[in-house]
Amino acid sequence: MSEQPRPHRVAILALPDVIAFELATPSRILESAQLPGGPPLYQVRTCTLDGGPVRTSTDFRISVDHGPELLADADTVVVPASRNLVPALAEGRLPAEIADALALVRPGTRLVSICTGAFVLAAAGLLDGRPATTHWSYTDQFRRLFPKVRLDPDVLFVDDGDVLTSGGVAAGVDLCMHLVRRDHGSGVANLVARRCIVPPWREGGQAQYIDLPVPVTGDEGTAPTRAWALRRLGEPLALRDLAEHAGMSVRTFTRRFRDETGLSPGQWLVRQRAQEARRLLEGSDLTVDRIAREVGFGTAASMRQHLHEALGVAPSTYRRTFRATG
Known part of the structure; x- marks a missing residue:
């Protein structure tokens, strides 16, 4: 019998105050990917900066089995959103412990961010000169901190080859479905969509979800x-x-x-x-x-x-x- 190919190794970096939905999305979508009767196509594991428990954005903490060393062995690294991430990166620089963890990632590893996780990749200089997206409500902050990034807040996700970024919350589902489709074709992606009861492809982009501002007018100029x-x-x-x-x-x-x-x-x-x-x-x-x-x-x-x-x-x-x- 021929040896089964090893699954694609995915490491999720859970930062403090990680948003539980975005943290769970890659595991739920990617681990549903397999050919009928075959083994899983992805191995998804989670790590923290020190291997210890980490608080989430809600009223519980999570314990993990891995520290940042997991990143060195990954084929894909995912950085999901964390509630206090944007204030922590207010000057556009990575805290030392996050920089040290990302330094373990091997060259050529695929990098993925969900929602404000893009702030981490941008602060690391990994998005300079590249197209990217994040949650539409953080557009102004992102552009102010990272003017070298070609930000497009209107799309659900951006695939720039070895670096992929998504908008917020459910856009992470769209991006993970895209990863499956890109890696294994539409047939496998459609199977995952049916198992998870999500659309295999969503029309439009974030622009349709941006809140409608009331136009501001005054009594001067035009x-x-x-x-x-x-x-x-x-x-x-x-x-x-x-x-x-x-x-x-x-x-x-x-x-x-x-x-x-x-x-x-x-x-x-x-x-x-x-x-x-x-x-x-x-x-x-x-x-x-x-x-x-x-x-x-x-x-x-x-x-x-x-x-x-x-x-x-x-x-x-x-x-x-x-x-x-x-």
């Missing part, structure tokens, strides 16, 4: 015109109309508008119309065609295009995701 436009999103609003309301030339208005919002008037209008469309898809029974007219996209086809560009999903998919049915 703010009154922005407030005026928000009350008339369903109407055709030409650049000249906006400039005329502001009492400025088109050129001056465009420059002031971009200085104040970071967007052109056209980009800002599309964004506000998309946000209003999201609100109506979530909270009303209006048809997609009616919503498209109400928010100023004109046609359902136009709204589908803009929402897909902004969120990665169609209006009907967004409504199914965020609108509970009776």
Whole structure:
């Protein structure tokens, strides 16, 4: 009989205040991967910085059987989120004990982070010049601390070969499903999806989950015109109309508008119309065609295009995701 290939060795580094869901996700998904009647395709083990118990973000602690030496033998190292991780890395530098643990990782080992675990990889300099993601709510902090990283907060996960990062919570499931699909193909990934009752692939990205901010307006610059436009999103609003309301030339208005919002008037209008469309898809029974007219996209086809560009999903998919049915 031929010798069975050894399973892919995965080490999960549980840092203090580790979030239990993210800690358990790689084990639950990856250890479900096996061919029918065959052995497990992954061996998943957990370690801490000193091999001792570690507190979680909730009301229990976990004990592990391994210390950081486990990292030296791993084919893949996973860093899940921890509740106090971001404050601990407030200056963008790794605490010595985490740096010492990561120094044990062999060159060529695949590195994976879930949610704010990306802060650890970034602080170690492992994401410099590379695309990555993290939980969308930490975008500003991440960019301030790690400007060399090409952060994309809109996606569920980023696969950059030997380094993979995901958004928060359930995006870790998406990333682990992607690892199975990448390593062993869609057939095995679909088996895992059925065993774990999760989608083998999720449409869209984090953009569809980002909270809808209420636009801030004031009484200076172009703010009154922005407030005026928000009350008339369903109407055709030409650049000249906006400039005329502001009492400025088109050129001056465009420059002031971009200085104040970071967007052109056209980009800002599309964004506000998309946000209003999201609100109506979530909270009303209006048809997609009616919503498209109400928010100023004109046609359902136009709204589908803009929402897909902004969120990665169609209006009907967004409504199914965020609108509970009776």
